[in-house]
Structure formats: C-alpha cells, structure tokens
Amino acid sequence: MQQALIELKNVEKKYEYGKEILPVFKGINLRIMQGECISILGPNGCGKTTLLNLMGGFAKPTQGSLVFEHEEILNPDSRKILLFQELGLFDWKTVQQNIAFPLIFQGLTDQEKQQRIEDAIHLVNLQGFEKLYPSQLSGGMKQRTAIARAVVNNPLLLLLDEPFSALDQQTREFLQEELHEIQRQQNKTIVLVTHDIEEALYLSDRIIVLSARPSRIKKIFPIPFSKPRDPALRHTPAFSQLKKEIWCCLREEMKR
Amino acid sequence: MVFTTSKFFKPFLSIVVALAIWQLLVLLIPQSNILPSPLGVLNAFGITLSDGTLFLDIATSIKRVLLGFILGSFLGLLAGMFFALHKKLGEYVIPLLELIRPIPPIAWIPLAILWFGIGDFSALFLVMLGAFFPVFSNTYDGIRNIKNVHLHIARNFGAEKKHMIIHVFFPGALPSIFTGLRISMGISWMIVITAELVGASSGLGYMIQLHRILLQTDYIVVGMMVIGIIGFLMYKMMFFLEQRIVKWRIQDATSTH
Ligand SMILES: Nc1ncnc2c1ncn2[C@@H]1O[C@H](COP(=O)(O)OP(=O)(O)O)[C@@H](O)[C@H]1O
Ligand SMILES: [Mg+2]
Numbered sequence: 001m002q003q004a005l006i007e008l009k010n011v012e013k014k015y016e017y018g019k020e021i022l023p024v025f026k027g028i029n030l031r032i033m034q035g036e037c038i039s040i041l042g043p044n045g046c047g048k049t050t051l052l053n054l055m056g057g058f059a060k061p062t063q064g065s066l067v068f069e070h071e072e073i074l075n076p077d078s079r080k081i082l083l084f085q086e087l088g089l090f091d092w093k094t095v096q097q098n099i100a101f102p103l104i105f106q107g108l109t110d111q112e113k114q115q116r117i118e119d120a121i122h123l124v125n126l127q128g129f130e131k132l133y134p135s136q137l138s139g140g141m142k143q144r145t146a147i148a149r150a151v152v153n154n155p156l157l158l159l160l161d162e163p164f165s166a167l168d169q170q171t172r173e174f175l176q177e178e179l180h181e182i183q184r185q186q187n188k189t190i191v192l193v194t195h196d197i198e199e200a201l202y203l204s205d206r207i208i209v210l211s212a213r214p215s216r217i218k219k220i221f222p223i224p225f226s227k228p229r230d231p232a233l234r235h236t237p238a239f240s241q242l243k244k245e246i247w248c249c250l251r252e253e254m255k256r
Numbered sequence: 257m258v259f260t261t262s263k264f265f266k267p268f269l270s271i272v273v274a275l276a277i278w279q280l281l282v283l284l285i286p287q288s289n290i291l292p293s294p295l296g297v298l299n300a301f302g303i304t305l306s307d308g309t310l311f312l313d314i315a316t317s318i319k320r321v322l323l324g325f326i327l328g329s330f331l332g333l334l335a336g337m338f339f340a341l342h343k344k345l346g347e348y349v350i351p352l353l354e355l356i357r358p359i360p361p362i363a364w365i366p367l368a369i370l371w372f373g374i375g376d377f378s379a380l381f382l383v384m385l386g387a388f389f390p391v392f393s394n395t396y397d398g399i400r401n402i403k404n405v406h407l408h409i410a411r412n413f414g415a416e417k418k419h420m421i422i423h424v425f426f427p428g429a430l431p432s433i434f435t436g437l438r439i440s441m442g443i444s445w446m447i448v449i450t451a452e453l454v455g456a457s458s459g460l461g462y463m464i465q466l467h468r469i470l471l472q473t474d475y476i477v478v479g480m481m482v483i484g485i486i487g488f489l490m491y492k493m494m495f496f497l498e499q500r501i502v503k504w505r506i507q508d509a510t511s512t513h
Contacts, residue, residue, distance in 0.1 A: 056412065058408060076408070076411050076412040077412075077414065078412065078413050078414040081412055081413070082408075082412055084405050084408065084409070086403075086405050087405075088403065088405035088406050088408070088409045090406065090423070090424070090427070090428075091428075091504050092427040092428060092430065092502075092504050093423075093427075101410075101413060101423065102413040102414075104415075104419060104423070105413060105414040105415060105416075105419065133503070133504040134504075135504060153413070
C-alpha cells in the first residue's frame, strides 16, 4: 500500500472559553497520499481553518494525533506551508523580496536562490511585477505572489485556506489553472479549503465534506477525472452531475 | 507667466503682504525699539552674518540638537525594540517610564544645570530626554502591532529570532518608528532652544536671550527667524529621509487604483 504523507488519527479539537467548551470536530480520520490534492468543503464555522492549522502545526489537537512523514506534528516547519486566508504578504518587501523570503533560511548559493525565484515567478506568471510592493498589486497578483512564496522552497505539503475566495470569477479560474499546473508539475500534495464546489472538483483527487459543528467527515467523494484537466471540464455532464451530488450533500449541512 | 503658475507664487505673495503689514505697524507704533522694522532686521542679519557670530550660534545649536536627537532616539529605538520583544521585562520597566514621561523635559532644566552645569552637556541631556520617549513608544507600539499572520508565516518558513528582527519586526515597525522620529525631531529643536535660553552661554537660544537684555529687538527677530527656518529644514529633511526609506508607504499613497 502507498505511504501516506500525512495521516490524521481520530483527531478532535475543542476550544475552551473559561467555563464554556466549544467542540469543533472529532473523530477525524484521514490519510493523504503523496501527490494527492484534497479539498475540504463544509458549512461556515465547521472548523476547516482549524483543521488546516492543526496540519500546519500551528495548533494541537485535544485528542488523537496527526502524523507527517512518520513524525507527530508538533510545530510548523518549512516542509509544510500554510497559505493563510489573509495571505500575509510583507508590505515592506517587493514581490521579488517576498518570494525570496523563504530562501533566506536555506543554505543555497545566490545563483540557486536566483534560479528558484525566477522559476516561482514564471510558475504564477508574475513576470514584470517583481519590483512592485503588495500595495500596488491587484487581488489576483497578490494571490499569485503568496502562492509563489509558498512554493519557492518546494515544500512537501501545501495547505491552502480559501485562497481564491476574494477574487472575481475570471481571475479565480486562471489561478485555479495555474495551481493545477503547479500541482501536476511538482507532484505536490495539496489540502485546499474552499467554498467553491467547482474549484474543488476541478483541482482535487478527493473531496471531503464536513458536517455542521460539532463536525465529522460526512462524506468523501473520489474524483475520477484524469489529469491534466482541461479547463473546459467544468462544462461536461459528468462534472455537473458530481457538482450536484456534492451540492446536495453540503446543502443538508448548511441548513442545520 | 511661468512665475505666476509656479507653486512658489502664492507663498511669495503672502510673504510680501506680511512684510508690508509689518512695516505699516512699525510706522504706527511710536516706540521704535519694541517692534523692529523689516529693514532693521535685515541690517542686523547682515551684521551677524558678516561678523560670523550667527554661524557660530547656528553651528552650536545644530550640533547640540543633532547629537541629542541621534543619541536620544537611538536609545528610544533600542529600548522600544527590546521591551516589545521581551514583554515580561517590559511589564516592570514600562510603568516606570510612563511615570517619568509626563514630566516635560524643560522641567528637568534646573536639575540638568545642577548636574551638568551650563553648556553642552545640559542641553544634550535635555534633548536626549525629549527625543527618547516619542521614538521609544512608537517603536514599541509598531512592533506590538505587527500582524500575527506575519509572525506565523515567518515561523512557518523557519525564521529564527534574528531573522524575525531583521525581516519582520524592524521593517514592520518602521512607519511607526518614523512617526516617532518626526515628533522627536520637533521636540528636540524646541528643547535645545529652551535649554539655551537659560542653561547655556552659546547657541541661538542664548543669542535671543542676550539681545533681550541688550534691548536689541532686531537681533531677537533675526534669531527667531533663523530658528524657524532651521526647524522647517529639519522637518523637510526628515520627510525626505522617510520617503527614501519607507518606500512602500509613499507608493501606497500615490498608487493609481
Ligand atoms: N483560536 C480560537 N480560539 C477559540 N475559538 C476558535 C479559534 N479559532 C476558531 N475558533 C472557533 O472554532 C470554530 C471553527 O472555526 P474555523 O476553523 O475558523 O471554521 P471555518 O474555517 O470552517 O469557518 C468557530 O466557531 C470559531 O469561532
Ligand atoms: Mg475559515
């Protein structure tokens, strides 16, 4: 059997506010394989961001364990990169300097660094924007910069929290295609939290639907479409059929 | 035509009008030594300029203000960074500083004179004191207000404390640090003049005080004008420096979308 890159075993998370306890989710079991792209869908507040934080090592489960590369996840590290919903580009660094940031801590020669930065910039089509500051960029360009920064050091696992939700439809589709390309080229393992069923379908190998809080995994949909995927896949009957199934599954939870 | 459309025209016009009103007042007020005439001031300016005393006073004041400002704000910067990064220690020290802070630096003048005597050291001490606090608290706030997401990201990529300081804390706090520097610069100039009024025997503050005793109002006005112009230039220099260093902020303001 193929080795899992990251494994969640009976994971539970509660938050405590003084006397009150908020159970977010429990009994989450999941094995994510190397090279897989997994999407997580679920109603608002069901703990999608919390789940990513656990996988990134930014928080600890109240029960169960998360294993990454045969070791329990205790802290963030540069093999697993979390792309936060608010992006967190450094306002004081240019596009190029932002993308170069993760390389500062690696023992690379200047030439290697330069090469990686250039590759990352090409990957997300940011050529010509290198010298601009984040405040001078459109939403799509900011998102591209954040993605380039996340992948420049070639992490094993990429955790994305609603990365394209703030963008217009066209930009979103372009970025989805770019992300698909990155995933394929680098055989990257991706966990993507999203509200957009089409986005999940276009990009993922499996889609996880979480129930309302306190949440569990409600259903896992394997996505059969072969890769690379044509953007026009979105308009095929098979795609629409799956979209409808997932929508119904999700809809039940939204109403609760 | 070029002149009328230039941005200097309006300020130039108002200066000319102000001079005219000033001259008119001089003609209306009989006691000539209370309000010097523009020409009298120009004359006094020429004399102090040619005998070199004005340059000497300017140099003395600038030397004091720059040294005090640089030392005071540097200490403020270091202390602000240190206590923002070591919050626990800050909890002991910051309340103490907050107690000292409301004492206006000029209220320290008597002690300063007793401790350091009349002259450079007193002025230096007072300017340092005045320059310290604005930079200290703005640096502190600037660092404490850095977004958590920036710290998370730096940690995720493997940044250690020293990298955090160089790449996140310091540049992230820079806009706020510059706010502190601008305030400190203004306060420093005010303090050095005040200190020289009472606790020095040289400098522009001393010069205007001396001419009060000699009842030479034209020289007083020369001193006042020079003090104003230097204050203005120092502010402009600070602004220039800020524009050069905090580039992302300035471009923010002029971006076109
Ligand atoms: N750090 C925290 N401390 C306390 N409660 C939190 C924290 N983070 C999230 N929560 C709560 O946990 C629940 C799940 O939040 P989140 O993971 O952000 O959900 P989602 O991303 O699915 O919308 C919410 O009710 C939220 O208020
Ligand atoms: Mg969320």
